[in-house]
Amino acid sequence: MAALSPEIWTSVRLTIELAAVTTAILLVIGTPIAWWLARSKAWWREAVAAIVALPLVLPPTVLGFYLLVALGPNGLGGVLSSFGGLRTLAFTFEGLVIGSVVYSLPFVVQPIRNAFEAMGERPMEVAATLRASPLRSFWTVALPMARPGFLTGAVLGFAHTVGEFGVVLMIGGNIPGETKVLSVAIYDFVETLRWREANILAGGMVVFAFVVILSMIALEKRMRRLGP
Amino acid sequence: MTAADTIDVRFEGRLGAFRLAVGFQAPGRGVTALFGPSGCGKTSVLRAIAGLDHLTGLCRIGDEVWQDGQRFLPTHRRPVGYVFQEANLFPHLSVKRNLLYSSRGKVLPAAEGRIGFKEVVELLKVEPLLERAPARLSGGERQRVAIGRALLSQPRLLLMDEPLSALDQATRQEILPFLERLHDTLALPILYVSHDMREVERLADHVVLMREGRVLASGPLTEIQSDPDLPLARERDARVSLEGVVATIDAEYGIVGITVEGGQFLVPGEDSFKIGDHLRLAIGADDVSLSRVPPAATSILNVLPAVIVSARALGRHQMLVALGLGDNGKGDRLLARVTRKSWEQLDLAEGVQVHAQIKGVALAPR
Numbered sequence: 001m002a003a004l005s006p007e008i009w010t011s012v013r014l015t016i017e018l019a020a021v022t023t024a025i026l027l028v029i030g031t032p033i034a035w036w037l038a039r040s041k042a043w044w045r046e047a048v049a050a051i052v053a054l055p056l057v058l059p060p061t062v063l064g065f066y067l068l069v070a071l072g073p074n075g076l077g078g079v080l081s082s083f084g085g086l087r088t089l090a091f092t093f094e095g096l097v098i099g100s101v102v103y104s105l106p107f108v109v110q111p112i113r114n115a116f117e118a119m120g121e122r123p124m125e126v127a128a129t130l131r132a133s134p135l136r137s138f139w140t141v142a143l144p145m146a147r148p149g150f151l152t153g154a155v156l157g158f159a160h161t162v163g164e165f166g167v168v169l170m171i172g173g174n175i176p177g178e179t180k181v182l183s184v185a186i187y188d189f190v191e192t193l194r195w196r197e198a199n200i201l202a203g204g205m206v207v208f209a210f211v212v213i214l215s216m217i218a219l220e221k222r223m224r225r226l227g228p
Numbered sequence: 229m230t231a232a233d234t235i236d237v238r239f240e241g242r243l244g245a246f247r248l249a250v251g252f253q254a255p256g257r258g259v260t261a262l263f264g265p266s267g268c269g270k271t272s273v274l275r276a277i278a279g280l281d282h283l284t285g286l287c288r289i290g291d292e293v294w295q296d297g298q299r300f301l302p303t304h305r306r307p308v309g310y311v312f313q314e315a316n317l318f319p320h321l322s323v324k325r326n327l328l329y330s331s332r333g334k335v336l337p338a339a340e341g342r343i344g345f346k347e348v349v350e351l352l353k354v355e356p357l358l359e360r361a362p363a364r365l366s367g368g369e370r371q372r373v374a375i376g377r378a379l380l381s382q383p384r385l386l387l388m389d390e391p392l393s394a395l396d397q398a399t400r401q402e403i404l405p406f407l408e409r410l411h412d413t414l415a416l417p418i419l420y421v422s423h424d425m426r427e428v429e430r431l432a433d434h435v436v437l438m439r440e441g442r443v444l445a446s447g448p449l450t451e452i453q454s455d456p457d458l459p460l461a462r463e464r465d466a467r468v469s470l471e472g473v474v475a476t477i478d479a480e481y482g483i484v485g486i487t488v489e490g491g492q493f494l495v496p497g498e499d500s501f502k503i504g505d506h507l508r509l510a511i512g513a514d515d516v517s518l519s520r521v522p523p524a525a526t527s528i529l530n531v532l533p534a535v536i537v538s539a540r541a542l543g544r545h546q547m548l549v550a551l552g553l554g555d556n557g558k559g560d561r562l563l564a565r566v567t568r569k570s571w572e573q574l575d576l577a578e579g580v581q582v583h584a585q586i587k588g589v590a591l592a593p594r
Contacts, residue, residue, distance in 0.1 A: 052415055113356075120313075121317065122312070123318065124318055125280050125303070125310075126310070126312070126316045126318075127279055127318075127329070128279075128280070128303035128304045129280075129301070129303055129304075129308055129309065129310035129378070129381070130304075130329050130330040130377065130378075130381045131304050131305075131307075131330050131381055132329070132330070133304050134304070137304075141318060142331075144320040145318070145319065145320060147320075225513075
């Protein structure tokens with residue numbers, strides 16, 4: 001392993017950092033969205049669900065293009081970044097986080113929404129008849145009961161962020177230590193004919209993907225055994 | 229029944245194909261059954277009382293107004309206990325944590341106006357289950373825990389929505405005694421939804437009779453059962469429940485004498501009865517026959533003087549007769565179904581004194 005260039009380690013660390021931050025943010029903003037999608041009776045609910053699911057269908061380059069415009073100096077990102085003394089959010093780690101959040105949103109929201117829907121209204125009603133306020137019911141009943149959905153969502157969100165390429169390339173560019181994540185690094189190695197490094201990274205990704213899927217299956221089995 | 233402890237309910241709303249418009253008063257103690265066929269709106273009424281659904285109307289328990297034109301208390305601010313058809317225990321919590329959900333995990337002793345943890349555990353016999361996960365309980369055990377959990381929320385009113393209907397026959401028989409004990413040990417008023425008259429007979433003191441979103445009648449169990457103008461009395465297996473007290477025990481023949489208002493029944497009884505025990509008797513309309521003169525020699529133990537209070541034709545060939553026990557007919561009510569042929573041959577009519585021969589009496593402990 002010592003033979004691996006520090007470049008590789010930099011991208012591995014960056015990738016894990018990006019995926020971890022993205023997953024954390026996704027859990028925080030994905031939970032209320034999933035709750036609303038599971039509970040709302042508004043007619044435009046499915047329209048919101050479709051918007052959340054868009055990244056599943058859109059080519060990542062399309063998403064990346066719009067994000068680039070939005071994050072750039074003339075977009076919302078430019079306005080926001082000016083508070084931090086920057087000109088743009090594009091080609092920064094922060095920009096990458098925003099892009100990843102949008103890109104992986106459906107992978108986190110969907111399992112959590114499914115878990116909330118599978119739970120049904122009844123547990124919350126029971127909690128209410130036991131004097132629990134809506135907020136307490138949510139914390140003590142809805143969240144723990146939807147735990148399998150949260151785990152699935154977190155794993156999928158993390159893995160999917162690790163694997164993104166198109167969006168990163170469009171809005172992140174290729175700055176070592178800042179935006180050069182694994183998938184981009186592999187692309188770079190191939191471009192510069194460094195097959196050995198490309199091989200190591202690609203192989204590592206295959207192993208990673210395999211482990212993720214396997215642990216998901218194991219987790220699901222365990223949950224089913226412990227669960228209701 | 230003073231205004232201070234009455235349950236006063238009036239609701240209006242839509243219910244599938246028909247309109248729900250109900251209003252009734254129930255006593256502030258004992259078990260009141262909401263009785264009617266499936267889909268008549270019983271559950272909707274219960275949910276509205278709990279505040280789970282918002283129908284327009286009024287809901288008042290004693291002097292506490294939970295809902296009227298101006299206010300609508302959300303469910304978690306109404307002191308109700310609610311037992312659903314399914315136990316709905318929280319699967320991620322142990323039995324003990326389920327029981328203590330409303331007190332946020334605190335074990336509280338009994339006190340003035342408060343049901344203690346220990347008492348509930350004893351009443352429902354859940355001690356050996358406390359550390360288990362709900363997934364590892366039987367259906368009957370789960371329902372017992374659900375009842376205990378509702379009781380420990382310190383309700384002013386306990387709502388039970390067919391708590392036995394999801395259980396098999398054997399488990400029902402296992403739970404019924406617990407419900408009867410609930411009735412006997414707690415001062416807490418209970419609204420009990422059911423479509424099973426046998427269950428109502430055993431548990432209820434008061435009945436609200438519902439049909440298609442409205443209240444047909446509401447009153448004490450015996451009154452509702454014995455009113456020949458109400459559908460209950462016209463059913464094939466109509467019967468009337470009476471409250472009785474064990475007055476005599478004939479050990480040699482194994483016969484107990486049970487006094488009711490206006491008469492005494494002799495019933496083959498096991499040795500388990502004691503003088504002074506309260507019992508509930510059920511007498512089917514088909515098990516009562518009428519005679520003008522006291523029968524001279526009969527194997528029927530129970531021949532009681534009664535007066536015909538009212539009578540209605542039942543189809544073309546039968547009469548449904550409401551009787552008042554006692555020489556003056558002022559005692560408890562019974563129903564008798566007789567043929568129109570006998571009715572005319574015996575020249576029976578309202579106000580006529582008869583001798584009611586009762587072939588069978590079903591007993592249930594109180």
